[in-house]
Amino acid sequence: MDLLNALVALANFVIVPAVAYGSQLALGALGVTLIYGILRFSNFAHGDTMAFGAMIAVLVTWGLQAAGVSFGPLPTALLALPFAILGCIVLVLITDRLVYRFYREQKAKPVILVIVSMGVMFIMNGLVRFIIGPDDQRFSDGARFIVSARDFKAMTGLREGLAIKTSQGITLVVAVVAVALLFWFLNKTRTGKSMRAYSDNEDLALLSGINPERVVMITWIIVAALATTAGVLYGLDKSFKPFVYFQLLLPIFASAIVGGLGNPLGAIAGGFIIAFSEVTITYAWKKVLTYIAPESLAPSGLVQFLSTDYKFAVSFVILLIVLLFKPTGLFKGKAV
């Protein structure tokens, strides 16, 4: 019984939140890794692209709510998601046309493109703050829980409850669907194959008649869709705050690099590795240990390795370890 209680507590406080967070990171890291694979630079504006997409979703959600539209027990934001994706696609395509294309034609060094993306980051950040302001916005509605802690306790008779928030369930489902679609696209369709070819060897791809501008455009469209989805899911799960998306840049990059930059499978693995380590290292293990350990050995402190404020440090240390021992990431990434 105690073992079951310990398992439930573990699932409730570690596994469920980490899976949801990991899915969000994985979606974000997929965007970073695609840009790196096709356009060959680290996009510092990615966090703010997520914020921009999520902002449109928030605005459309408010509009739908005001019009009396709802999605039953599911959050209205899911209905707003396609509009948000469209808006974000328009923004990144305009950015590419006005900013990045010039440097692509010049064959600028990757580091110049990184600095350019810093400028784009400022502009997007300014836009988001200008339109919706720098404050916290809540936009989730519908049922709050799939399984609430009280129901779970009543159902099983255990002392520990297991709560699964609707946003966490949706995150997992949407992430699985998005990833499945992405891999189907990359592996089965002609356009997807041309994208992979372009990423693997630009010159050979050009020789075989692949249009680079088309590949770049489709990459931006996919990246905008992924970034918006990640941004909306994160916003539903926690809350929407522009600055938080900027800060997500670090764990997202860590995920992409740990998995191997340019490798989509690696980005997903990296997202979950980072999420699980962040949650397990900053979780206070006292509750779980009290159930498992014999009474005489029960821990007196919280048994928390690091306070939650140091979660950046966790993703960072993992990043450093991977970079020092396996510089191309766990799955073979590329090096420009």
Place this chain on the structure above:
Amino acid sequence: MTEYVKNTLLFVVVGGLILLTGFTQSWNSAILILNMGLISAIMAIGVNLQWGFAGLFNVGVMGFVALGGLAVVLVSTPTTPGAWSSGGYGIVLALLLGAATVVAAVLVATRMPKGRTQTLTIIAILIVGFFVYRAVFDPSVAGVEAIDPAIAGNLGGLNLPVLLAWPAGGLLAAGAAWLIGKTALGLRSDYLAIATLGIAEIIIAVMKNEDWLARGVKNVYGIPRPSPVVGYEVELQNDPGFVARADWLGLDPVIASTLSVKLGYSLLFMIVLLVLLWMAQMALKSPWGRMMRAIRDNEVAAEAMGKDVTRRHLQIFVLGSAICGIAGAMMTTLDGQLTPGTYNPLRFTFLVWVMVIVGGSGNNFGAVLGAFLIWFLWVQVEPMGLWFMNLITSSMPDGSALKSHLIESAAHMRLFTMGLILLVVLRFSPRGLIPEK
């Protein structure tokens, strides 16, 4: 028009903009822009050293600036009575134990033959070391933080003159940069960027959470001023000699005292800037500077000539970070308080980058010019944005939601404008206002 005349004109224009602020707004805000411009110029020299001379992509400027601020608290504030005996030594011991654990693990990693025994030994050392460290660290911290938590709760400083804190800030930042450089400098340019971005966030997280160090988010107030150059307003107003002099200049004693304090800072900052600028110029012209640029432009060729690229990179990374640390210490002295919650990477890392790129990377005068110009715009874009918004909304009916939203959001024009300036300069004048020679 020769280059010299053009560059002088650029500086005159920026100086004119600051003077214009003095004539149209107030001299207090003009001198404030000047002071922060001087500090920004020092930060820009540091970043220019790393990026312009050596091509190192450091986006952790905020961390080094914050460490400089921490040094001010550790050097110049009075020691908290009883803090050292009730846990201070324990904390130092714990940190030494922690460092010993890491060193032991690194030694095992390098000296022992590879294999399972090595991995297990490393893991065992790290786990045992971590628990020993926490066992010593936690009670000591609790002891220090229990002392008078409303006004202290930290170790306090050495009670030395605040001017000593400026070089100390540089040293602290240099030490951190050496540690970071040792591990991260072998990485590719964009990995180094992510690594430094992360380090900066961690430094801020430590300063926010370790209350025993500098009170965390409870902030440290009342950092002493570098007297006698910079006085205190109230004392000046009570000094008959000062009042007489203000009278002679035709100034109100209250305004005169605030101006005198700010100008005192300007004088000190100007001296530091000129010294650092002179040193950076000498370094640029010296064989060492030529070697750095050779490494930047072609690492392989420089290595073939027998230059130790990794060591030179480490050297210039430490030097540049130290300069940022000095600037950070100066800024905290100017503010008179340390507020870890206000460090924001957009303001303290990326804005400095905008300054260097706009001014002209690789050219010290360019970096200084960019710093003054961008800082001026950073301050003045807000009122300009408000004016602009009032202009375009003037035809809208009063009380319309759009109008009030636009006017309220004018403050956020700042980031947008900075991004726009950066992109425009990169596109049309990629080498900056004063290009590298």
